[in-house]
Amino acid sequence: MNEDSRSYVAAAAAGAVAFVLAYVLVYALSISVVRDSLLTGIAEAFGDENAAWKIVGWVFFNAQFVTTTVTVDVPLLGGTDAVNFVAESDALSPVLYVIPPALLTAAGLAAARVDGAVETARALRVGPAVTLGYLPLAVIGALLFAVSVGEGSGGSPDLLTAVVLAGILYPVVFGTLGAVLGTALGGD
Template sequence: MNLNSRRYGTAAVAGVVAFAITYVLIYALTISTVRDSLLTGVAEAFGDENADWKVVGWLVFNAHFVTTTVTIDVPLFGGTDAVNFVAESDSLSAVLYLIPPALLTAAGLAAARLDGVTEAADALRVGPSVALGYLPLAVGGAVLFAISIGENSGGSPTLLTAVVLAGVVYPVVFGTVGAVVGAVLAGE
């Protein structure tokens, strides 16, 4: 295995770890609120038992500024709406928005430090590679966190924004910031 493959592999693993810890932290901070929510109760009443972990997934994407597309098929009251529950709920803290950038920056920093990156040019190659691990989990999460209620109602993270914003933009930007910080710290 050559040095570049190792660097990209380390960064990809850091991306996987960042996504997993993001979910775990947001789960820990929000699960009591989610379990008490009307949305979870409705989803469970219509057959999606234990929907709370999926609703937490929505909040993970909402923390990346990815909306949740909710469709309600009820005459006179139905429709489709894009919602960011973190922004629209008084019971959820805006601190959730800080978790993905902080963990992705840490992932970039860790990847740079583990690979002994000391030059900014190398950091600019390693940092964006955090997306190699983060993107597949963002795509998988956008699909896995879908909730169906009845035949035509439900919700899920908005797929295109989940892929582009959460899966590519966030890890590339913050992974790079972390890698550059790691290179600067190593060079001192």
Template sequence: MVDTDAKRAAGRGLAGGIAAWILGYLVVYVLHGTNIENSLGSQILEFLTGDAVTWKLVGWLFFNAHNVTVTVPGFLGESAWNFVAQSDEAALTALFVLPPALLILAGFAAAWNAADAPTTAARNGAAVVLGYLPLSVAGAVLFTIGSEDATAGPTLVTAVLLAGAVYPLLFGAVGGLAGGHLSAD
């Protein structure tokens, strides 16, 4: 019975993590994709690389919303940027709320009606890392722009550790506690 419950919780966590990551990226794309596509920076990057970059730049904002910087090469070396943190636009800085909110909801769903003890509920909620981490790793690699000589993209270690592991473990567990608590009532 315990193995079945653990497998079920892992499956819900996996599905919740995948759903939270994809939904988060899509929300950023819907809210900011057109502005990015029409920006001068995007058009220059597309000209220089010969590739469509809008979807990658949206990924940069998505990682920025997790407090992950983007490493950009320059004349004086690489620099790290967080376009969300450095913005004065409320619509852009509001993105900081998106990943925690989606992960709390995913953790809530993963633990709903599945845990008797708070520690089990938190563990079930934190299982969203099973879906969120692999997509964060893939996104950090896929959202890189450039060639072998010069690349720009999410800072890999921070993307994996912070966005891929810390965020889903922390916020998924918080959601799991809430889901486990409410389902026990």
């Protein structure tokens, strides 16, 4: 394996680790609120017995500005709505918005350090490679965090936004920022 390949594999691994750690931190900071929510109670009573970890997944994506599409199939009351629970709930901390960018920046910094990048041009190639590990998990997560309640009700992260915003834009921007910072701080 050549040096470039090793650098991209390390960046991809850093991206995957950033995704997992971000979910774990969001879980730790939101699970008590999610477990106590009416939405979780309904989901667990009428559909998915273990919905809480999936609904934390919604919060995780909401922290990256990916909305959750919630569909309620009840005559006269039903409909579909796009929701960001972090933005719309006083019980969830806005600190959740900081977690994915901070960990992706750290992943980019780590990728630059592993690569030994000393020039910004190199950082601009290595940093975005964090996406190689983050994007597949974003796609899997968006699909895995779907909750069904009854025949036509349920919710899940918006797949297109999860792929484009959380899966591509976030890791490219923050991975690159981290790699550039790693390069700038490399001589210190």
